[in-house]
Amino acid sequence: MAVDVIVYTVEECPFCEKAKRFLAEKGIEYKEIPVRPASRQWLEMKEKTGGGTVPQVLVEGVPVGGYSDLVSLEATGELYRRLGMKDREAAATLYDVIILGAGPAGLSAAIYAIRKLLKTLVISRDVGGQVTWTADVENYLGFSHVNAGDLVARFEEHVKTFGVERVIGPEVTSVDLTAKIKRVVTDDGKVYSGKTLIIATGGRHRHMNIEGEHELIAKGISYCSTCDAPLYDGADVAVIGGGNSALAAALDLIQIANRIYLVSMTPLTGDPLYQEKVQKSEKVEMFLEYVPVRVLGDKAVRGVEIRSLQSGEVRELTVEGIFVEIGILPNSSLFVDTLATNRRGEILVDLECRTGLAGVFACGDVTNVPFKQVVVAVGEGAKAALSAYSYLINQ
Missing domain, CATH: 3.50.50.60 (FAD/NAD(P)-binding domain)
Incomplete structure (x- = not known):
């Protein structure tokens, strides 16, 4: 059954393009109405939707909002209900927080998030981060000496005791941070949705790239x-x-x-x-x-x-x-076009690990926080999770 979906757009509007691409990916047919400010179509759009920004989406004449609202509706399955697609459900679980990275910062964030009863997902190519490149750690509180691999194993075991969902192995290929619901796409084609996102992708030491290293x-x-x-x-x-x-x-x-x-x-x-x-x-x-x-x-x-x-x-x-x-190179390439970074590519955060984009937090070596140490990363991960919790309860 054909459904009347209308999308009001403006030429060269990036969010309009995202909305159209989003609907196309979901196999949802739509009618596009290009508008220009102060034109007849623009006035018609404002009258029908009550909005003066683009894109504006209507389903069967009922305004649903812009691109961000569209993603939110899809994440909860509400979009398909409104479209009458009874055989379709929400594309994926909607998490309270998605954490990218499973080094000390990411694992610490996971523990604090799950203890706040937030539905939490950790996505990372591997577990441990830069600490796994170190043989022994002698400056972590509570341990006069500990093998780096053993310390990571303790971190991981602690996270497992709370039953945190994890996706280890796939690499994140793209992220959408601008909508109310954050979307993460991995190289195996899967899409994950979260109300908040914590970036804990860490950094990597610049290597000499010589024989024997x-x-x-x-x-x-x-x-x-x-x-x-x-x-x-x-x-x-x-x-x-x-x-x-x-x-x-x-x-x-x-x-x-x-x-x-x-x-x-x-x-x-x-x-x-x-x-x-x-x-x-x-x-x-x-x-x-x-x-x-x-x-x-x-x-x-x-x-x-x-x-x-x-x-x-x-x-x-x-x-x-x-x-x-x-030097250390931050693993921030996925975010530099969206988030503020310094000249080294480190994501700029405030004292509460906020990036300046609503619902997006960052912690650990990927940020501009000085002193790239395990104990610092663990503390920053805890702060990021608590900030994400504060953001959610105040929405």
């Missing part, structure tokens, strides 16, 4: 001096990088290691105060305008080859550990 991660190669520096008491180590994170790593290691080789492709770029402190230490030997070319070692790191960018000279540094401190 991948094979020796957590076997002498570290991306976190705060986590792993104590493991190299009395050892010779290399720090790769010349910015603040590299200089801070060198300062951490001065108290612990026997000798530190600082290798930077450029002259030092970190804060002058950091530079001064590092340069004063007799433990530190600098190789500026050198690039690492190969990690040496079989079952564990035994050295690194570096090459001068000026002369081409290749040198071998004998070290037990290599700290790669050349």
Whole structure:
């Protein structure tokens, strides 16, 4: 049975295009009426719908609202009832909160959300996040020393005790954050709908991308001096990088290691105060305008080859550990066109983990919150879930 669905649109309106595409994906026929402000059709639209924004959708002459309202109706199954499609139901469960990411921030958010009796779904390609790249953690409250894999297992087991729904494996390919109901699409073609969304996709350490690096991660190669520096008491180590994170790593290691080789492709770029402190230490030997070319070692790191960018000279540094401190890249590519980010691509959040878009929160290393540490991410995840709960009860 044909149903009278009318969509008032304006040319080049992105939400109009979304509404039309949404109806087409659902196999719902519609009549489009293009309008221009102050035109006869515009006045007709305002009279029939009471709205002065586009798109405006009517079903059998009854206004249902715009694109956001359309998605909300579909998520609850109400749209199909109004259309008389008795054989159709809501496309998917409507969750109170969908959490993207299952690192410390995402898992913490899941625990706090489920304890607030929110219907919660976690979607992530894997479990653990960046902490899984670390061998041991010695700075997490309550543990003087814990294997990183064991810590992640404890996090995961804690979440499982609350029965949080999880989708682990598929990768998120697209998100729609602008409607009242947030939609998440994964690479297996499934669509998930939520009243709120928490982005906890974390970050990834920038790698050197040289021979031997991948094979020796957590076997002498570290991306976190705060986590792993104590493991190299009395050892010779290399720090790769010349910015603040590299200089801070060198300062951490001065108290612990026997000798530190600082290798930077450029002259030092970190804060002058950091530079001064590092340069004063007799433990530190600098190789500026050198690039690492190969990690040496079989079952564990035994050295690194570096090459001068000026002369081409290749040198071998004998070290037990290599700290790669050349930056962290936030996993924010899906969101940069919709949410505010800084020049590094980190999502900007306020003190309550709000992104500035209603119902969308972010936490952990994907945000501009400083100090990329497990304990910080866990706290931010808790804040994000509590903020999502506050948002929902005030709607």
